[in-house]
Amino acid sequence: MSAFFIEGRDFELFVDAVIGARRVVGPVAKRTKFVYAELESAEELRLDFDVTILPPKKVFFPPSQDLVRFSDGVVGGCIDPVETVLLGVHFYDVKGIDMTDFLFRERNEDWNYLAQREATTIVASSIQSISPRAFWSSVGAEVEPQGHDAFLTKVNGGYLFETRTPKGEALLGYGSFREATDAEVGAAALANAAAMKQCPERLDYPSEAIAEKVRDSFGDVAMWDELAKDCFSCGSCNTVCPTCYCFDVRDAWNLDQASGTRTRYWDACLTREFATVTMAGGGTENFREHHSARFRHRFMRKAAYLNEKLGGPACTGCGRCSQACTADIADPVRVITHIMEVSS
């Protein structure tokens, strides 16, 4: 596909034109942070965001999503995708989306996710500001971001718009784009490379070595207990993670007490009851009773179990978990580095 250029002042017009035609979701400010939200006008768009509180997966896999509706013996599905342009996704979040795409597709295709995913055009964007806990330049560096339709890079005077798919090309019609010059393409490449150098944290170990070492550390209970000592089992690290996709399913009746919904909610394997079952006679059994067992499970999943399926850690280096963890113990860089250096 090819590269186009749009002037800064035309860019806003472009965004407004897309908003006029489709639902557009992009990063906006929320108090002192950023979130993805449906845009009402180009003014709200903040492409200078560092990282959003929740990853863009919420567009396809929302925190709560109805799966089935029922009413008087009639039961039906609720898959109801809306044509959407997801504008302004950093490359590490594109990698996160690649992973959830794979995970919701493998073995049993979950159209409750995939339908909205297919109805969405993703425009990735260059990183203009960097979150203090980011380590995306190093983790899983061999895994290339895939699932985007265009890539937007801020360069002097405007934006370079590189289309990757026909879906991305289809957006060209909404703005005054012209073919980019080699100089503009070069400037964009430089800007993107420069951002990689500024990433503040690094996890510089090969994915395979990480998978092996982390898996081997499973039995080091004392180490995991120590690492998880301050864990609240609050699940924040799970909930903000672009590659976490566990959920709970609950039913509820509507006010009429006859109809209702079966809904899935994001769940978190760090929370206490996640693996608890009720036994005959009323007792319960928790297969990951101690919070350190749950803490360990998260790292096993990210760094070992899924690593083998995904070809790299199930971690994009976004640093959201590091930031979200009030006890500041969830940072994959610190935990994995500790395992790589300390555990034998």
Added chain:
Amino acid sequence: MAKPTLAFFDFASCEGCQIEFTNYGDAATLELLKHVDVVEFREAMTETTGGRIDIALVEGSFTREADRARLQDIRHRARVVIAYGACACTGGINALKNHQDDFAEYVYGEHATMPHLESGTARPISAAIKVDYEVPGCPISKDELLLVLSNLLHGTEHVTPPYPVCVECKRRETVCRYDEGDHCMGQVARAGCGAPCPADGIPCEACRGFVDDANLTALEKVLMERAGFSQKRAVGKSRMFTANLRS
């Protein structure tokens, strides 16, 4: 089938949880009243029934021995007793005084020992009678109360989320209080409220009580290290709505 009967009772409390019951709005209230018959609600109605009731909603703390008989009468008459609101579930804010020994003197001075001022420790309703369900919160979440009632109407139990408030806070993408230099107790507080407080820019005060296995040691550490509290304030912090749950 006759509609189940619903009765409201109150003890030491601010009655705010009853008020929440009036806040459903016209459509929802009228719909709800198609499914239950409100038979006693002292604050809103004169009618009473001395007889059996299906669901008794009890608000407020048990603070005086004198209230025991009234509670036992409610238990006796009701098929299901629901303690609702922090006061009823844990003692709530009333329990703050349980850590003081001079509260009566402070408010009433030399008159503090008058017999009608008898107010021992503020205790949950369950200290006096068996309670079937608890709807925590100060005030209750009126949406959750609806879920509880809806489940009861279908002969089953609403499941209060066992995880802490952070889960709901993150799900709604609230800026964490700690990220704005504030403090919060959402990491140890029981969820189910939908985390309105952090979303409105104030800390979670754990008005719904603690989750099981709450890591209070880590909470104190985080309050000191991240919110800059003195040790004294960090230790005292979790004694606001949860005074009865602390030593």
Added chain:
Amino acid sequence: MSCEHHGHDNLFLPREARILHTHRPTASEKHFTLQLADGAPLEFAPGQILEVGVMGYGEIPIGLASSPTRTGTFDIVVRTVGRVSTAINEKEVGDSLWIRGPLGHGFDLDSLKGHDVLIVAGGIGLCPTRSLIQYIEDRRDEFGRFLLFYGARDPLQLLFTEDRLHWRASGDVEYFETVDRADASWTGNVGVITTLFKKVQLLPETRVVICGPPIMFEFVIKELDRLGIVRENIFVDLERRMKCGVGKCGHCQINDKYCCIDGPVFTFSEIQELEEAI
């Protein structure tokens, strides 16, 4: 319904199943015979599971308790333990349940065929194995010797009274049963299930299926080790919290295995390295 189905299968959309027959073997269990409302047959393998639900209450994983060789209908046995199981067990003949499935991997029939088979079932673990028991009975000549050990806490907890009478009399199965605690009426074996091993001679090539409470596994495995039965030939049926049954929700994960799609039947060799398994 206002929402579109989008032309793809919704993994979560349940099918209606009518209750044709019910039976209460014990105070807490209910045995249902079901048929899909659209009349279609349910195709499944022994050891597979269903997600069974009541709309408004939820869905739970339940093992199929009849053999696919007995067509037209299928059985489940549900023990009342909590919210959903209670709602299911309140349903009567003529009511509907909503099911998804069959889900998961059943027993590896290829590995069992042509060999001696021992089934060790504890408590409600008899339900999913009943599917296999019936299957072996119906295809008896495809298997070698067939032994069944069944243990319950006390005589009141014993399931499938009719089946047990039949097994006792049947020449197709060598049936042994025991209770942990006897009552006045009980004349049979008393003691934990491993006490039954004294009663038989087993070849090391015997294929063994274990299904029951986690605590039971450990002791049964010790006996099997003693008999020299290799762990590749031991099959276990595991239970975990489960929300989707299709390998997404994460609840049933045992290290890197999903109980729902990699199991619920595993060979013991597969899971013995998984520290979270038992």
Added chain:
Amino acid sequence: MLHDVNINVHHLTRVEGHGNIVVNVTDGTVEQCEWQVPEAPRFFEAMVRGRHYSEVARITSRICGICAVGHTLASVKATEAALGIEVTEQTKKLRSLLKHAENFDSHVLHVYVLVAPDLLGAPSVFPLIETHGEVVARALRLKRLAHEWGSAIGGRTTHPTTVIPGGFAKLPTVKELEALREKILAAVPDLEATLDTIAALAPKIPAFDRPTEYMAVSSASEYGLYDGEAVETVLADGDRARYAVDDYRTFTNEYMTAQSTAKFTKNRLDSYAAGALARFNVNYEMLRPEAKAAAERLGLEPVCTNPYMNTVAQVVEVVHSAYEGLRLLDELIESGIADEGIVQPTRFASGASAVEVPRGILFHEYEYDAEGMCVRANCIIPTNQNHGNIQRDFDALLPRLLAEGISEDDMRLRFEMLVRAYDPCISCSTHYVDVEFVR
């Protein structure tokens, strides 16, 4: 005339909190005529000691779930006075707007749900769903509006979240304010209909005059609810007196008698009244024209000395709050909402405040130590202030009712209606204890 009366209303219904009415007349001699309050005491002033200033309003809000907004505002204002915090104009406007929401909310609830059944001869609002469906639906609509209004500014109405010392933890957006403005405008027909209903029922309001002293927060620029520089009182003859808020102890005069344990208040007379009627009498000139017109229509004029008319004064205030709310909204929408941050303390000392809640004036006072921890607190709640006045009304009412020769049942209803008219909020039981009166 009845010679023997035995009225014993245990836990009067349709009031917030628990109160008893006991009237005993034997052979024409009054033996007992009392308004008693057996509410369980809750000791808030003791409980806030040792708490950080940011937590104090969150605790004192729990004094009362009905006037939680008022308690929060009074508490925050007193804390700000103690900490030397001067809040911005925008904060003041938003708080006023929130205060109006509470006044509107509480009055709608009181008039429709607690008082109207008396006037319509029903035991409660529930049977009215059948007989007066439209009135109930209207009441619920207005109630929902009030709740949405309060929530838009305060986060929620029971124990508001956003009001903190120094400003707002979360500000509404202009868009939200515009939506709110539309909702209030859309409720104007319901307000008109409310006036129709009350005008039709007004003849059923008992006639009973007993002049007393009326006390309210007063402001030179508005009908002081949230804001006001002083407290003013007016007597039946129009004689006025004005006091500084900081001197609240000198004009509330909490006192205890040898036989009584309740903290009473009094000022120029041996009791005074606070609440909607008192505010109406003190601040009539500051009412919105729409509210003045409503008063005229309902036959309410200052200085009104019939305590039963408090309900009518509440209806007038509902109209006032709606239009005053619209005015504040217009100003805020016009100026836009600025993120001004939270004003920080400049000192740690003591300070007092007065705010009008639906039932009267609320005084809060706190003292903080150098770490911002509360060392001393005092709260005087309106129902406490009205308590003495209710008893004086009882004393004057009984002989008149005896002279009227009405039945004991009617007599009980008149006493109940009198208490309800005050809309007492007994759950605000910071100082409350059983009361016995000395005569």
